[in-house]
Amino acid sequence: MLKLGFAFIIYISIVCFGNAANEAKLPIHFPKAEILNKYTTRIPFKLVDHLIVVEAELYNKKGMFIIDSGSETMILNKVHFGKTYHFHRNTNKVSGVNELIDYSYKKRIKAFDLNGFKLENKISDVIDLSHIETSKKIKLLGVIGYNILKDYEVFIDLYLNQITLTKVDKKGNKLNNKVYLEKIVDSLNFSLKKHTIVVNGTINKHKVKLGIDTAAEFNQINKSINKKALKYFIPKKRLKLNGVSNKTIRVLAGKLHRVKLNDNVYFGPMYTVLTNLNKMNEVFGIQLDGILGYEFFAQKRTIINYQKEKLYFIDYPLNTQ
Structure with a gap:
């Protein structure tokens, strides 16, 4: 599929x-x-x-x-x-x-x-x-x-x-190493489930499994996630989202706090929608607690290496103004 x-x-x-x-x-x-x-x-x-x-x-x-x-x-x-x-x-x-x-x-x-x-x-x-x-x-x-x-x-x-x-070659090594002027400051292992990037992390210290997707316009968190994690989803308003099939669903939107992927990779509050991910999990064949999309990349300048199953991060320049 x-x-x-x-x-x-x-x-x-x-x-x-x-x-x-x-x-x-x-x-x-x-x-x-x-x-x-x-x-x-x-x-x-x-x-x-x-x-x-x-x-x-x-x-x-x-x-x-x-x-x-x-x-x-x-x-x-x-x-x-x-x-x-x-x-x-x-x-x-x-x-x-x-x-x-x-x-x-x-x-x-x-x-x-x-x-x-x-x-x-x-x-x-x-x-x-x-x-x-x-x-x-x-x-x-x-x-x-x-x-x-x-x-x-x-x-x-x-x-x-x-x-x-x-x-890159079959092992994920770049064929030319003179690529980035910026310094890589951190990295994170992921698992590739078919073609899907899956990372382990925590929300308010509760363990979660999250997918990463460049085309997810909104972060998503599953309604059925542990209440300990949902405690730090702060709802703001309800949204109507229109799918490409012209159907509309209503979701609760807000800010998700206390998301960490390891001791060094963590996030500020991220705009997120609370929704039912059961259909999505059927597609992936894995029980995901959420999806990180645009808000993830907006906070992390990210390098994806599929062959090594590794993410690398480059810092945003410091705002000196």
Whole structure:
């Protein structure tokens, strides 16, 4: 089952189309990317609400891609590619940004050119992302997920609004060590459950298991979590959240305090929603107590190394004003 980042989860179905298998050998281009060396590129991004999006071009179409560490594969938006290109029907259920989707289509991208980095034979799922496109007011070509990101060490920098990708070997060692000018100040081990980053931590000293997802616009905490941890969720208001299937759910939003991942990695109060994560846990196949998304990256300049299953952290510059 394909899995993507989410702020909340809603089931929808999509009508199938096409079953031919034509494959075009056209690359994706990132026009604003900067090549740092043979193995490293830096791509500026912008935040659309709390989603990280990069400008790209695919099949002569220009638009935006969401960077989603919670997505198992690359995804193309059927709105822009469904009428011209042919795809295989995907018989498995998949999940999408903010939702689960019953059916999708498969497309093999023979050449994925990341402004100089060429990846061969990557599979892309094709689904209807029109509601995200409408709600975010962007031309959304698709989503870049785990099957692209895993081959790189990925530096998500919300201070400079840029993502740095540097090629690694099978053991996670960078092919060029002259990448970061900034000093790495701490690190943290994680476990990779299929493609999902899972960390152990505490909330008010109560042990929790948390997923980390670059496309989660809101941190989430499970309603069923221990009351000792919920004591430090301070509710502020109720929100109505609209999913890409146009369904609405009501959640309790507030600030979550006393979150620590180890003795050195801890957080200030984080904007969080209290919700039911049962459906999400079915998808992940693991009992998660919550999801850390935008608020996590807003406080931590974070490097992800999938092969080593390790997070590295770089400090924000001190504000001297």
